[in-house]
Amino acid sequence: MSTPRPNHAGIGMTSARTRDRLVQRLRDQGITNLSVLERIRNLPRHIFVDEALASRAYEDTALPIGWGQTISQPYIVARMTEALLAGGMPEKVLEVGFGCGYQTAVLAPFAQRIYSIERIEPLVKRARARLKELEIRNVKLKHGDGMKGWPTQAPFDGILVAAAPLTLPEALVKQLAPGGRLIVPVGPEGQQQLLRLTRRESGIHREVLGPVSFVPLLAGLG
Numbered sequence: 199m200s201t202p203r204p205n206h207a208g209i210g211m212t213s214a215r216t217r218d219r220l221v222q223r224l225r226d227q228g229i230t231n232l233s234v235l236e237r238i239r240n241l242p243r244h245i246f247v248d249e250a251l252a253s254r255a256y257e258d259t260a261l262p263i264g265w266g267q268t269i270s271q272p273y274i275v276a277r278m279t280e281a282l283l284a285g286g287m288p289e290k291v292l293e294v295g296f297g298c299g300y301q302t303a304v305l306a307p308f309a310q311r312i313y314s315i316e317r318i319e320p321l322v323k324r325a326r327a328r329l330k331e332l333e334i335r336n337v338k339l340k341h342g343d344g345m346k347g348w349p350t351q352a353p354f355d356g357i358l359v360a361a362a363p364l365t366l367p368e369a370l371v372k373q374l375a376p377g378g379r380l381i382v383p384v385g386p387e388g389q390q391q392l393l394r395l396t397r398r399e400s401g402i403h404r405e406v407l408g409p410v411s412f413v414p415l416l417a418g419l420g
């Protein structure tokens with residue numbers, strides 16, 4: 199897993215048909231942003247998982263990436279990306295809990311600059327290698343506690359949180375630029391809701407996007 203595998207084309211699991219099937223499934227489930235669907239079709243997902251799981255990389259399912267964490271389900275990546283982009287393309291994005299870096303890579307072409315934080319250090323190294331392999335250069339990755347946000351880079355036009363806090367982290371809400379959107383799953387296991395908070399002149403506007411299932415957002419470093 200740690201050595202780059204530059205040859206991501208030409209093996210069976212990356213076949214156009216397998217990817218088309220995944221994209222069709224996402225459409226069937228209500229994803230409508232064509233640019234996001236196209237990005238998911240074109241981005242190799244199998245390079246983000248262990249070789250033993252690569253044949254399942256284009257199934258619409260979360261898969262283990264080690265350290266008790268998972269690569270997010272393509273549907274949820276599409277849903278969150280779509281929710282973040284609705285209302286315009288964000289310039290500066292903060293991502294909390296980048297794990298293997300797949301969501302980061304999906305998002306990369308849609309933002310000018312992405313700042314991403316992950317609390318498990320070995321995952322940071324692996325994600326860095328994958329993004330380099332894909333020649334993604336507008337992302338800054340760091341090892342840290344994303345619950346505190348990234349104050350020196352704030353404010354952000356978009357904030358995407360890939361793990362669920364029990365309650366809304368105020369530090370993240372504070373780091374939203376005017377018009378900025380925060381996409382975050384909130385709640386205990388089995389009762390999480392995906393929220394979108396938008397900073398408007400009148401205050402914070404809150405939308406409930408629906409029930410979801412994420413690993414917990416943990417304080418401190420892994």
Ligand code: SAH
Binds near residue numbers: 267269295316414
């Ligand atoms: N979208 C990622 C999902 C990874 S799962 C992917 O597709 O790979 C969520 C990640 O959030 C895990 O890697 C976990 O370690 C991380 N995480 C949990 N709490 C965190 C925190 N406080 N700060 C940064 N990362 C955190």
